[in-house]
Amino acid sequence: MTEPVNLYDLAAPQLEAALAEVVSPVFRIRQVEEWMYARGVDSFDAMSNIPKETRAKLAAHFTLAFPEVLTRTEPAPDGSRKYLLRLADGNRIESVYMPMGERTSICLSSQAGCAVGCTFCVTGFFGAGRNLTPAEMVGQFYAIQHEEQIPMEQMNVVFMGMGEPLLNFEHVVTTLDALYRNLAPRRITLSTSGIIPGIEALARLERRPNLAISINAPDRKRREQIMPITAKYPLERLMAALRRFPLERGRDVTIEYVLLAGFNDAPQDAVALARLIDGLHAKVNAIPFNEDANLPGWMKRPGDAAIDRFVDTLVRNGVRVTVRRSKGRDIAAACGQLRGKEIAKSRATNGREVDARR
Ligand code: SF4
Incomplete structure (x- = not known):
């Protein structure tokens, strides 16, 4: 028996066509869409x-299922908290709620794991997983919006959780179109490790x-050394692709920079970074590394003085920079930690390699 189609998986034209087979007149289709996208x-x-x-006919043909919220952490000092969610096939993913004054950001995962293998990232440590469907990404958005009761006008989204969104391009584009409603x-930011063909497709x-x-x-x-995939998409070609990327007036590319003590946090590294991005409409987001037992022992969070020196050097070299000092928001360095703890716990209790995702 075939599984019923999740309506949140469908791009707008397919959704219209699917609903038209079951729902009439046209104003009822609009009502269904409103329940889906305005209310989630x-x-x-x-x-x-x-x-x-x-409704009975709709339920016989389709589903609207979201990932199930399993746990949410206590809020960090800045109010942010992580969510662990279970997908229908048992995979676990993370999303993050980040209140920021009058704005709120939700950090979404795009894959249940990640094949990119950045050595500073817990998700990369645990390896590849499957692409998330649009319903699983849209579902994270609405599940957390409902849990935290966030007014829609305050919402922002960042694709910065588990996975490389540009390696799940088609589903991410369908998700973006749903979010644009x-x-x-x-108000949406997509963070990538630098998959050049994906950046070029996004530009189009x-x-x-x-x-x-x-x-x-x-x-x-x-x-x-810390991002093996970049051998395939070298820095020089990436910077050329960024310089070609069309930016609307007033928009910048954000350069994320995970600060690792003694590795990339020296003032001369800040000078070199300023040179690298010279001429680009860019701002730097410096993210002090978030230590984790699964990651290499040499990777340490720099002290506050080193972070200050790095940031001050960037500023003196004409770079706009923000620094994420609060642990709750060290998303890029911390993605996958909650799920990683669960996998590690499962391995410890079973005495063998069992991935708690299943
Ligand atoms: S930082 Fe992002 S791209 Fe790199 S391994 Fe982690 S999830 Fe994948």
């Missing part, structure tokens, strides 16, 4: 202005989210 419901029963028989593209889209690039070292050699 995960059940047809919630659609109180849709006749009962139509409520959020302007400038009519509507584009903000782009963030995980750079993490000012030169090719050190970048390849």
Whole structure:
């Protein structure tokens, strides 16, 4: 028996066509879409202005299921907290809620694991996983919006959780189109390790989210040391692709830079980074490394004085920079930690290699 189609998996034209087979007249289709995208419901029963028989027909053909919230951490000092969610096939993923004054960001995962293998990242440590479907990404957005009761006008989204979004391009684009129903593209940021064909494909889209690039070292050699995939997409070619990327007025590329003590945090590294991005409409987001028992022991978070020196040097070299000092928000360095703890716990209790995702 084939599984019912999750309506949140469908791009707008396919959604219209699928609904038209079951729902009429046209204004009822609009009502269903409104329940989905303005309210983010995960059940047809919630659609109180849709006749009962139509809801029954919809439920017979389709589903609206979201990932299930398993746990959420206590809020960090800055109010942010992580969510662990279970997918229908048992995979676990993480999302993060980040209140920021009048704005709130939700950090979404795009894959259940990651094949990119950045050595500073717990998700990379545990290896590849499958691509998430649009419903699983849209579902993270609404599940957390509902849990935290965030007004839609405050919402921002960052694709900065588990996975490399540009290696799940088609599903991410469908998800972006769904998110655009409520959020302007400038309120959505996609963070990539630098998958050049994906950046070029993103550049060709009519509507584009903000782009963030995980750079993490000012030169090719050190970048390849901690981000092996960059051997395939070298720094020089990446910078050329960024210089070609079309930016709307007032928008910047965000350069993410995970600070590792003694590796990439010296003032001369800041000078080299400033040179690397010279002429680019860019701002740097410096992210002090978040230590984790699964990651190499030599990787340490720099002390506050070293962070200050690095940031001050960037500023003196004309670079706009923000630094994420609060642990709750060290997303790029910390993604996958909650799930990683669960996998490690499962391995310890079973005495053998069992991935708790299953
Ligand atoms: S930092 Fe991002 S791209 Fe790199 S391994 Fe982790 S999830 Fe993948």
